[in-house]
Amino acid sequence: MDERSNRQALVSRILTFSCVDGPGNRLVLFLQGCNFNCITCHNPHTINHCNHCGDCIATCPTAALTMDERGKVLWHEAQCTNCDKCTDVCTHNANPRIKRYTVMEIRELVRMHRFFLSGVTVSGGEATTQLPFIIELFAALKSDPELKHLTCFIDSNGHLPQSAWEKVSHCLDGAMIDLKSWQNDTHRWLTGRDNHRVIPSIKYLARVGKLHEVRLLHIPGKSDLDTEVEPVAELLNSLPDTVQVKLNAFQHHGVVGEALDWEKCSEAEMNRFHQLLAARTGDRRLTLPRVYL
Ligand code: SF4
Ligand code: SF4
Structure with a gap:
């Protein structure tokens, strides 16, 4: 990467220590802006600019x-x-507290915290809406003798086309992808977008050894991952054993609008979904939520 690169990202938040955004202790960048408009979004002010x-x-x-x-x-x-x-x-699902950071500024922040970090995760909003920044940041970390041991992860809704994943995969160590629904109509209703790229993203990342985790969101009576359990299990069974599967329970925290009237996913309901999937996925570990708010 050009040392003079001045590529910037619009950042809503930075966590310098997180143990829930990928393996180990991670510095997490939350980028502003998302190409989905989920009814159940827990951080709706990160959606728009x-x-x-x-x-x-x-x-x-x-x-x-x-x-x-x-x-x-x-x-x-x-x-x-x-x-x-x-x-x-704000009725526009935006946030006035956005900062611009250059690749070099983030690299220096990572350097400050390097002794305590396993890696860096870029999240959102939707991280991949600012893909050129991510590519330059990861390349900068990988080419730095003091930082090249840190793993570089993306937390994504999976809407990125394969051609774009191919551009970042050389400097990507792992991706965590959300699958919010199986049927396209349900996915479009829940997120405002088709899921025609999400499942191909999961398959492509698995094929090239870059898929770290798939997250399945269960919204009782609204999403369809329980009623479509056969194809969902078939997809999970096609993934390498190293890929983690995390089950997320719909909760009301941060949600605005009509989804506040929807039933939360209770522990009992999540256990029912877990049993449905576990009966079809053999030894694969399916991680359950730790807390239900
Ligand atoms: S100025 Fe404030 S209220 Fe208006 S879009 Fe920006 S963040 Fe929202
Ligand atoms: S102090 Fe002002 S800018 Fe800061 S969060 Fe509150 S309203 Fe927003």
């Missing part, structure tokens, strides 16, 4: 938001108390 309408400015109790002379909303981080009032009031 701010349109600078200014509606959130007056709600800020610390004057951390202002409008500049060009009509752009500015966020003054030092004054922000992270009360979330601005994202609560």
